[in-house]
Amino acid sequence: xxxMHADQSTSRRPAATAxxxxxxxxxxxxxxATLTWHFGWGVLTNVACAAALGVGLEAAMLRLRRRxxxxxxxxxxxxxxxxxxxxxxPPGSAWWLILIGMxxxxxxxxxxxxxxxxxxxxxxxxxxxxxxVSFPVPMSLWAAPTGLxxxxxxxxxxxLRQFAGLVPTETLDAxxxxxxxxxxxxxxxxxxxxxxxxxxPLPEGALSAWHQVALAWLAGGLLLLYKxxxxxxxxxxxxxxxTLVAALxxxxxxxxxxxxxxxxxxxxxxxxxxxxxxxxxxxxxxxxGKLLYGAGxxxxxxxxxxxxxxPDAVAFAVLLMNFAVPLIDYYTEPRVYGHAAARRxxxxxxGEDGR
Amino acid sequence: MAERxxxxxxxxxxxxxxxxxxxxxxxxxxxSRVVLPLAQHAGAPAEPCVEVGQRxxxxxxxxxxxxxxxxxxxxxxxxxxxxxxxxxxxxGGRGPCVVIEGEGEDDWWPLPPLDWRTADxxxxxxxxxxxxxxxxxxxxxPTQVKARIRELHEVDTLVVNAAECEPYISADDLTLRHxxxxxxxxxxxxxxLAGASRLLVGIEDxxxxxxxxxxxxxATSRDDEPPIELRVIATRYPSGGERQLIKxxxxxxxxxxxxxxDVGAHCHNPGTLRAALLAVRDGRPLVDxxxxxxxxxxxxxxxxxxxxxxxxxxxxxxxxxxxxxxxxLVMGGPMMGRALGELALPVIKATNCLIAATREELPDPPPExxxxxxxxxxxxxxxxxxxxxxxxxxxxxxxxxxxxFHLFDCIECGACDYVCPSHIPLVQYFRAEKDAIRARxxxxxxxxxxxxxxxxxxxxxxxxxxxxxxxxxxxKEAATRGGRRHAGEGQAAEPATDLRSLRIAQxxxxxxxxxxxxxxxxxxxxxxxxxxxIADLETQLATAxxxxxxxxxxxxxxxxxxxxxx
Numbered sequence: 001x002x003x004m005h006a007d008q009s010t011s012r013r014p015a016a017t018a019x020x021x022x023x024x025x026x027x028x029x030x031x032x033a034t035l036t037w038h039f040g041w042g043v044l045t046n047v048a049c050a051a052a053l054g055v056g057l058e059a060a061m062l063r064l065r066r067r068x069x070x071x072x073x074x075x076x077x078x079x080x081x082x083x084x085x086x087x088x089x090p091p092g093s094a095w096w097l098i099l100i101g102m103x104x105x106x107x108x109x110x111x112x113x114x115x116x117x118x119x120x121x122x123x124x125x126x127x128x129x130x131x132x133v134s135f136p137v138p139m140s141l142w143a144a145p146t147g148l149x150x151x152x153x154x155x156x157x158x159x160l161r162q163f164a165g166l167v168p169t170e171t172l173d174a175x176x177x178x179x180x181x182x183x184x185x186x187x188x189x190x191x192x193x194x195x196x197x198x199x200x201p202l203p204e205g206a207l208s209a210w211h212q213v214a215l216a217w218l219a220g221g222l223l224l225l226y227k228x229x230x231x232x233x234x235x236x237x238x239x240x241x242x243t244l245v246a247a248l249x250x251x252x253x254x255x256x257x258x259x260x261x262x263x264x265x266x267x268x269x270x271x272x273x274x275x276x277x278x279x280x281x282x283x284x285x286x287x288x289g290k291l292l293y294g295a296g297x298x299x300x301x302x303x304x305x306x307x308x309x310x311p312d313a314v315a316f317a318v319l320l321m322n323f324a325v326p327l328i329d330y331y332t333e334p335r336v337y338g339h340a341a342a343r344r345x346x347x348x349x350x351g352e353d354g355r
Numbered sequence: 356m357a358e359r360x361x362x363x364x365x366x367x368x369x370x371x372x373x374x375x376x377x378x379x380x381x382x383x384x385x386x387s388r389v390v391l392p393l394a395q396h397a398g399a400p401a402e403p404c405v406e407v408g409q410r411x412x413x414x415x416x417x418x419x420x421x422x423x424x425x426x427x428x429x430x431x432x433x434x435x436x437x438x439x440x441x442x443x444x445x446x447g448g449r450g451p452c453v454v455i456e457g458e459g460e461d462d463w464w465p466l467p468p469l470d471w472r473t474a475d476x477x478x479x480x481x482x483x484x485x486x487x488x489x490x491x492x493x494x495x496x497p498t499q500v501k502a503r504i505r506e507l508h509e510v511d512t513l514v515v516n517a518a519e520c521e522p523y524i525s526a527d528d529l530t531l532r533h534x535x536x537x538x539x540x541x542x543x544x545x546x547x548l549a550g551a552s553r554l555l556v557g558i559e560d561x562x563x564x565x566x567x568x569x570x571x572x573x574a575t576s577r578d579d580e581p582p583i584e585l586r587v588i589a590t591r592y593p594s595g596g597e598r599q600l601i602k603x604x605x606x607x608x609x610x611x612x613x614x615x616x617d618v619g620a621h622c623h624n625p626g627t628l629r630a631a632l633l634a635v636r637d638g639r640p641l642v643d644x645x646x647x648x649x650x651x652x653x654x655x656x657x658x659x660x661x662x663x664x665x666x667x668x669x670x671x672x673x674x675x676x677x678x679x680x681x682x683x684l685v686m687g688g689p690m691m692g693r694a695l696g697e698l699a700l701p702v703i704k705a706t707n708c709l710i711a712a713t714r715e716e717l718p719d720p721p722p723e724x725x726x727x728x729x730x731x732x733x734x735x736x737x738x739x740x741x742x743x744x745x746x747x748x749x750x751x752x753x754x755x756x757x758x759x760f761h762l763f764d765c766i767e768c769g770a771c772d773y774v775c776p777s778h779i780p781l782v783q784y785f786r787a788e789k790d791a792i793r794a795r796x797x798x799x800x801x802x803x804x805x806x807x808x809x810x811x812x813x814x815x816x817x818x819x820x821x822x823x824x825x826x827x828x829x830x831k832e833a834a835t836r837g838g839r840r841h842a843g844e845g846q847a848a849e850p851a852t853d854l855r856s857l858r859i860a861q862x863x864x865x866x867x868x869x870x871x872x873x874x875x876x877x878x879x880x881x882x883x884x885x886x887x888x889i890a891d892l893e894t895q896l897a898t899a900x901x902x903x904x905x906x907x908x909x910x911x912x913x914x915x916x917x918x919x920x921x
Contacts, residue, residue, distance in 0.1 A: 002690045002691075002773045002782070003685060003712075003720075004368050004717065005720065005775075006773055006774045009367070016721075016776050016777075017776045017777045020727070071724075075724060116724075285728050287733070333744075334739050336611065336739050336764050337608060337738040337739050338608055338609055338611035338612075
């Protein structure tokens with residue numbers, strides 16, 4: 001066994017789990033900053049509350065499970081789950097919504113399965129999917145891109161009132177605007193795509209705001225790739241498949257379907273590809289497995305968006321592919337040195353072949 | 356080229372070799388007392404052939420090899436045998452050792468020099484056998500056993516493994532700087548024994564001095580056969596792994612569970628080649644070796660030629676050990692070596708490097724954290740395994756799955772440990788899992804062995820019966836023939852069974868015998884150190900031989916009957 005460790009050498013990839021998670025947090029900064037710039041203080045209250053709840057709930061669960069609290073918290077993974085869920089929720093979500101989401105993510109999806117490294121499902125997406133299914137109204141009230149400092153921007157005080165749950169839903173509804181994917185999905189069937197865009201049903205600047213947010217996530221994702229914290233396989237496979245399937249839909253019916261670019265940049269695809277699908281714990285593990293896993297997510301997203309009931313589908317696609325991970329792992333083992341070919345899957349009777 | 360001429364993965368840790376390569380190779384002072392373990396090689400421990408109180412000279416055999424895989428041990432100083440007793444060994448256990456109290460003189464026990472170019476192969480092999488030469492790269496596999504490769508395999512290329520990829524170690528580097536010509540001559544000798552027509556030297560590019568020495572030695576021996584080709588490869592751990600080097604130099608992949616000879620290659624470490632040459636050319640058995648002394652706790656690091664059996668403490672003292680700074684003592688390299696519990700242990704044939712490390716240099720690993728399946732280990736694995744999955748199976752005691760995911764193709768190089776961000780000692784888990792699986796197999800093997808013994812008994816009884824029948828038939832035949840002479844026309848002897856099926860049975864029995872022989876030879880060659888396995892294979896071979904004898908007796912009887920029939 002090795003007595004030396006990579007922390008003794010200067011490599012690009014961080015050598016400790018805490019540092020891996022730390023870099024992940026750093027990589028979310030451009031995305032969160034851009035979201036905040038366009039959608040106001042509500043993004044920051046989301047992220048701060050979710051992160052604090054993540055750490056608090058993890059600490060409480062570790063104590064209940066009689067595990068060492070401080071060293072485990074120091075791996076920063078709870079913080080990451082909080083930040084990712086916080087960044088996914090509609091800006092200015094009420095505290096109880098965030099709490100329910102984080103309980104589902106940290107307590108149920110992560111700690112009840114045995115903590116970091118043992119969860120078969122992506123914790124942040126379990127929380128998100130639960131909220132999306134259980135609380136469709138607050139989850140669809142996405143704030144209009146009024147900006148952080150613009151004339152229509154909400155002040156921090158107003159956002160805190162929203163956060164405290166003191167603003168009635170009707171008022172919130174008035175303040176919110178649909179996301180581009182949502183609006184496009186719910187356009188009347190008779191309306192052509194060109195008419196839809198000409199009618200400009202979206203709040204002013206919404207589409208470009210979403211594009212900028214997607215590009216900011218992309219910047220963070222490239223940082224993760226450069227630091228070798230994530231492999232290229234999952235994001236590239238996911239985005240490529242998504243583009244391909246979107247192109248097929250678009251090619252079949254350009255008058256009614258969104259363009260591939262719209263699907264790439266209009267929703268959570270980039271964020272999902274670099275920050276959600278790449279969660280190594282719940283993703284497939286071999287390199288070829290990662291390609292399959294990413295492709296599966298991309299395809300599912302693009303099947304659910306036009307055909308399913310939800311305008312965006314990254315959470316469901318990731319969770320569905322999480323189910324498939326053990327199967328993918330068995331069937332994508334690489335060809336091991338000294339073996340003529342890779343074996344596929346597990347035979348019912350392992351037999352006595354091999355050594 | 357379709358096949359990539361390289362192995363995947365690998366790591367580039369800091370090499371930390373410069374500390375021990377500044378000083379030239381030097382001779383360590385003659386120890387006053389040596390401790391020579393009888394099991395310092397792969398295979399069975401040697402059997403002592405001296406008595407307490409007996410005077411022995413340097414180079415005199417003190418223990419003889421036992422069984423198929425084993426090696427002789429020789430006195431490394433001149434003096435009296437002070438004790439033959441159990442003493443602590445490097446693996447933490449205890450084992451028999453011969454202790455020699457030196458006289459301070461170095462009186463050699465001479466062996467006649469041999470010319471390897473003219474001597475016949477049998478005497479060369481016998482000399483290697485009698486000189487206790489083993490692989491000096493760390494595995495200590497008996498060289499003589501390895502040199503018999505030709506009996507079973509076609510070898511076309513002999514590879515001199517001068518990669519020395521593990522950090523800290525520079526014993527091969529210094530050996531080459533000082534003795535490149537002898538190493539190459541040894542390589543030619545071993546190439547002759549292996550029947551190899553091609554000689555490749557693989558060296559990493561961080562050893563320019565050794566490389567120059569090799570180039571000079573190759574230039575001066577240009578006319579000798581076979582020609583030597585020097586290949587400089589980029590420094591990357593573990594390119595000195597036999598399988599990795601063969602892949603990198605020849606583009607061939609050693610099959611899983613097989614030997615390099617299965618793809619026509621044969622690897623030797625430079626130190627081993629020189630030791631083999633000295634044993635043959637100068638009649639000098641293996642009594643010393645080059646040891647790298649390094650680590651921050653040493654004031655004068657470097658490489659020394661040390662007599663086997665020298666206490667490590669004595670050797671480190673000559674290099675200026677600061678005991679207060681010593682945090683960890685490692686034999687071998689930091690990746691695959693083992694931490695030694697005490698300084699009193701002796702230098703053995705496998706001691707290529709001793710690292711006296713300070714706490715800052717090789718710190719205690721931080722606590723293990725959960726695996727997040729980040730895949731860093733997978734990228735580093737030179738065997739293309741999925742260490743993260745194997746770890747999972749090892750922890751869950753899922754033996755079948757661990758085997759199915761090729762646990763036994765792990766070469767335990769430690770590259771995964773090195774990169775793991777959760778500081779999981781993966782190789783430790785893999786070793787424990789391999790042990791658990793082997794224990795399970797031993798259970799199964801015991802049951803098989805009982806069955807094989809029963810089969811042997813059955814075969815022996817059948818053979819005796821067949822021979823008895825044959826004798827009886829012969830007697831009867833002789834009697835009828837005699838009677839026929841007198842009585843003229845006799846009754847026709849009936850051929851007992853038809854000859855054809857007996858011939859087939861005999862051929863099949865012969866094939867079975869050959870198969871059993873091969874299995875035994877292969878086990879011996881691959882260094883099978885479990886005597887139960889060898890015993891079982893021997894039983895199976897004996898059974899096959901009994902069956903063959905029985906078949907031959909039956910066939911012979913039938914032939915006789917045929918011949919004598921009208």
